[in-house]
Amino acid sequence: MEFLRTTLENGLEIVAECNGEAHSTAVGFFVNTGARDESPDLAGVSHFLEHMAFKGTARRSADDVNREFDEMGAQYNACTSEEHTVFFASVLPEQQDRVLGLLADILRPALREEDFRTEKQVILEEIRMYEDQPPFGADEKCRAAHWGSHPLGQSVLGSLESVGKLSVEAMRAYLDARYVPGNIALVAAGRVDFDLLARSARRYCGAWEPGPAQRTVEPPVHRRGFHVLRKESATQAYAVQMAAGPTATDDDRYAAKLLAAIVGDETGSRLFWELTDRGLAESASMGHYEFEGAGLMITYLCCDPSIAADNLQRILDLYRRVESEGVAQAELEQAKNKVSSRIVLSGERPRGRLFVVGGDWLHRRQYRSVRADLDALAAITLDDVTNVVAKYPLSSATTLIVSPLEKIAPPR
Amino acid sequence: MNPTIHCETYANGLVLLAEPMPWLESAAFTLLTPAGCAHEPDDRSGLSEFTCEMTLRGAGSRDSRQFILDLDHLGVERSDSVTDAHIGYSGATLSGNLLRALAIYADVVRAPHLPDDQLEASRLALLQDLRAVEDEPSEKTMLELRRRHYPDPWGRPPQGEVAAVEAITLEDIRRHVAGHFHPNGTILGVAGNFSWPALKDAVGEWFGDWQPAPTPAIVEKPAARQIVHLPYESSQTHIGVAYPSVPYRHPDYFQAWGAVGVLSGGMSARLFTEVRERRGLCYTVYAVHHTVRDYGGVFCYSATSAERAQETLDVILAELTRLAQGVEEEELARLKARIKSALIMQQESSSARSGSIARDFYHLGRARALDELARLVDGLTCQSINQYLREHPPSDFTVVTLGPEKLEVRIGVS
Numbered sequence: 001m002e003f004l005r006t007t008l009e010n011g012l013e014i015v016a017e018c019n020g021e022a023h024s025t026a027v028g029f030f031v032n033t034g035a036r037d038e039s040p041d042l043a044g045v046s047h048f049l050e051h052m053a054f055k056g057t058a059r060r061s062a063d064d065v066n067r068e069f070d071e072m073g074a075q076y077n078a079c080t081s082e083e084h085t086v087f088f089a090s091v092l093p094e095q096q097d098r099v100l101g102l103l104a105d106i107l108r109p110a111l112r113e114e115d116f117r118t119e120k121q122v123i124l125e126e127i128r129m130y131e132d133q134p135p136f137g138a139d140e141k142c143r144a145a146h147w148g149s150h151p152l153g154q155s156v157l158g159s160l161e162s163v164g165k166l167s168v169e170a171m172r173a174y175l176d177a178r179y180v181p182g183n184i185a186l187v188a189a190g191r192v193d194f195d196l197l198a199r200s201a202r203r204y205c206g207a208w209e210p211g212p213a214q215r216t217v218e219p220p221v222h223r224r225g226f227h228v229l230r231k232e233s234a235t236q237a238y239a240v241q242m243a244a245g246p247t248a249t250d251d252d253r254y255a256a257k258l259l260a261a262i263v264g265d266e267t268g269s270r271l272f273w274e275l276t277d278r279g280l281a282e283s284a285s286m287g288h289y290e291f292e293g294a295g296l297m298i299t300y301l302c303c304d305p306s307i308a309a310d311n312l313q314r315i316l317d318l319y320r321r322v323e324s325e326g327v328a329q330a331e332l333e334q335a336k337n338k339v340s341s342r343i344v345l346s347g348e349r350p351r352g353r354l355f356v357v358g359g360d361w362l363h364r365r366q367y368r369s370v371r372a373d374l375d376a377l378a379a380i381t382l383d384d385v386t387n388v389v390a391k392y393p394l395s396s397a398t399t400l401i402v403s404p405l406e407k408i409a410p411p412r
Numbered sequence: 413m414n415p416t417i418h419c420e421t422y423a424n425g426l427v428l429l430a431e432p433m434p435w436l437e438s439a440a441f442t443l444l445t446p447a448g449c450a451h452e453p454d455d456r457s458g459l460s461e462f463t464c465e466m467t468l469r470g471a472g473s474r475d476s477r478q479f480i481l482d483l484d485h486l487g488v489e490r491s492d493s494v495t496d497a498h499i500g501y502s503g504a505t506l507s508g509n510l511l512r513a514l515a516i517y518a519d520v521v522r523a524p525h526l527p528d529d530q531l532e533a534s535r536l537a538l539l540q541d542l543r544a545v546e547d548e549p550s551e552k553t554m555l556e557l558r559r560r561h562y563p564d565p566w567g568r569p570p571q572g573e574v575a576a577v578e579a580i581t582l583e584d585i586r587r588h589v590a591g592h593f594h595p596n597g598t599i600l601g602v603a604g605n606f607s608w609p610a611l612k613d614a615v616g617e618w619f620g621d622w623q624p625a626p627t628p629a630i631v632e633k634p635a636a637r638q639i640v641h642l643p644y645e646s647s648q649t650h651i652g653v654a655y656p657s658v659p660y661r662h663p664d665y666f667q668a669w670g671a672v673g674v675l676s677g678g679m680s681a682r683l684f685t686e687v688r689e690r691r692g693l694c695y696t697v698y699a700v701h702h703t704v705r706d707y708g709g710v711f712c713y714s715a716t717s718a719e720r721a722q723e724t725l726d727v728i729l730a731e732l733t734r735l736a737q738g739v740e741e742e743e744l745a746r747l748k749a750r751i752k753s754a755l756i757m758q759q760e761s762s763s764a765r766s767g768s769i770a771r772d773f774y775h776l777g778r779a780r781a782l783d784e785l786a787r788l789v790d791g792l793t794c795q796s797i798n799q800y801l802r803e804h805p806p807s808d809f810t811v812v813t814l815g816p817e818k819l820e821v822r823i824g825v826s
Contacts (some may be wrong), residue, residue: 007672018675022760023756023757023759023760024753024756024757024760039415047551062689063680063685063689065687066678066679066684066689067680067746069678069679069680070677070679070680070746070749070750071746071749072749073749073750073751073752073753073754074460074750074753075750075753075754075757077553078626090757091753092752092756094738094752095753117692118691118692119692120692121692121693122688122692123693123695124695125648125692125695125715125716125717126695127618128647128648128717129648129695130697131647132549132646132647132648132715133548133549133550134544134546134547134548135414140715152678212473218634232645233645234547235544235546235547235644236543236544236546236547244658247634267480267484267490268480268481268483268484272480273477276537277533278533278536279532279533279534279535279536279537279538279539279540280536281540282540282541282544287759291799302540302544303540304539304540304543333485334484334485335480336512337484337486337487338484338487339738340487341486341488341489341505341506342489343503344436344437344438344506345489345505346440348436348761348762349757349760349761350759350760369418386792396659
């Protein structure tokens with residue numbers, strides 16, 4: 001396992017974890033742009049642009065793009081979040097150069113008016129799909145309530161209205177401003193021929209014009225609140241709760257991940273024994289989510305609406321107990337075993353490593369091997385966890401519930 | 413690719429299959445017991461799921477807390493599932509912990525406590541799952557589609573029905589365990605980094621004295637294939653279309669499967685191209701080949717806003733009808749490229765392989781190695797697929813729609 005990196009003259013960074021034992025090669029362009037980089041009139045443009053990348057370039061039609069990926073036998077996709085847009089593919093090693101050429105090309109999409117109109121319909125259907133399925137937008141709505149007008153409170157999908165109004169010219173301006181080489185990392189993992197990777201990158205991306213791409217990172221204010229949104233047709237109640245957590249560059253994040261495993265893992269955690277095991281909830285979990293300059297501890301609950309208020313009270317009581325009594329050494333050890341095993345298992349696939357290596361690079365300009373992450377977890381002490389609990393109280397949160405019941409009593 | 417899959421059939425009928433993947437640090441297992449929902453009494457739907465839930469609440473020397481504590485301590489990433497044929501338990505962990513994890517699961521299937529004081533909690537958990545399905549229109553559509561496509565009991569939704577789940581007693585669960593948790597018919601698939609002699613001996617020790625029992629027969633009822641609309645309050649209409657195909661064990665399986673691969677698979681496949689890319693009708697559209705022991709089916713799904721749903725259904729049905737005219741060389745070449753790389757990438761996942769070899773054995777009585785699969789896929793030609801399609805054109809459709817308005821099913825119209 002070897003980590004290699006280089007930078008093109010135009011600022012494009014190339015990083016790779018090369019594993020000669022792997023069977024496949026995963027490559028991806030990690031663009032440092034997402035919902036938080038959109039002005040309100042552009043809400044949803046990052047995600048829409050991600051779709052448009054597959055609709056053709058100056059040299060390729062949409063059919064060409066799809067056909068060529070399939071001809072290579074690539075497993076490929078793209079995803080957009082609050083702060084990143086990632087285009088990625090897993091291929092057999094002999095396809096490394098070809099897939100990179102194709103991925104690089106779609107990062108310079110043609111944005112043809114007719115394709116734009118057709119794809120807009122697809123995006124609108126995607127928005128309607130999320131409106132129809134759990135948690136019925138509760139996650140994005142809670143983030144908006146928690147972070148208010150801070151850019152991290154913005155929706156990734158945008159709304160039917162904002163996407164409906166979006167023009168191809170506005171998308172092109174966003175593309176030109178955000179997809180500059182200095183704002184993109186080319187990441188690879190698995191069986192990577194690094195010399196070839198660097199040569200291919202120079203060939204396919206060397207002519208990309210450099211330019212400035214800034215992101216204003218102001219620390220967000222974490223609010224508290226309790227919101228119930230009625231959805232008569234829903235059968236279950238869906239609650240999302242957000243509290244402050246360590247940011248992407250905060251070393252507390254390891255302790256936060258272990259705390260999340262102790263308190264909120266899907267199985268064997270405090271929430272599991274309190275709710276899921278008793279059949280009081282269909283699911284209940286809590287996890288740590290990191291962003292540039294911000295972090296969240298997010299609790300998810302799905303349960304029968306008639307007991308939602310009771311369950312939220314149980315969760316609050318549980319969090320208060322954690323804050324006053326801390327957690328036990330045995331719980332910490334159990335969480336370490338669990339999380340470490342998960343890191344090793346997901347790291348066996350190049351695709352799994354691609355996202356870890358890419359995330360580490362965009363967030364921290366740092367490479368961390370599986371071993372380094374395991375060591376960091378092993379070193380966490382009970383004091384570290386107690387410290388995180390004190391710094392980031394789980395009981396101080398924004399709660400948003402989508403429920404068929406109009407009224408759900410807030411916990412006290 | 414990896415040539416050897418070890419296979420051991422113990423005297424009591426239990427089958428162990430093991431595929432070495434020594435380049436991994438992990439090992440994974442899939443344990444299938446022949447206690448799936450096809451074996452439930454008609455008025456006890458959900459019994460297999462209920463039984464599965466109860467077997468995970470303490471077994472052997474461990475109560476329910478110790479059971480989870482020990483598995484977490486071993487870092488076992490686990491899941492369980494109920495299908496028509498099996499209650500299945502899967503796990504993956506670091507290779508050094510495999511045998512200890514398997515010892516715990518030997519208790520789950522041989523000595524579950526089925527604790528009386530956790531019956532109601534389990535029932536609540538199942539009822540919550542059933543309620544959650546009500547909120548998942550896509551899942552609801554496909555469960556209804558499968559139920560109507562296959563002869564009963566093969567298409568039953570494992571979640572069961574509310575009234576039945578409310579009526580299930582501990583005695584029902586004990587009877588289900590006693591009647592169906594047997595070594596004969598149980599398949600254990602293991603893949604990853606392990607020592608075969610040690611694995612074979614350990615499994616013999618933990619499962620060898622488990623007593624076999626007769627396999628109960630299943631009585632089938634013909635499929636109620638039909639066209640139905642289920643009214644549902646949603647902004648999108650959900651569309652499910654199924655038609656009969658051959659099961660995995662059938663000599664023509666790969667022809668049928670190849671044809672579906674042309675219909676749906678990569679983003680250049682027909683349904684994605686025609687429904688989403690050309691017309692922008694939907695976000696999701698797919699078709700998959702599904703199989704139970706003696707029957708197969710192709711299941712298609714899409715969802716779109718109500719006013720575009722009729723066109724979406726029309727285009728899907730037109731594509732299914734057009735499939736009978738055959739597939740083209742370029743389409744097959746792309747399919748082969750995708751499958752070749754998917755097979756090679758399976759070598760990076762012990763979980764994927766442990767599940768595949770266990771299911772293979774259920775359907776075929778043996779496991780297929782990756783290189784055999786690669787040869788079968790290589791052997792596909794347009795001629796062979798098109799001959800199959802001429803003999804088995806997509807027809808006899810079951811259609812389930814869910815949403816605000818009913819659609820017209822116009823077969824043969826484009």
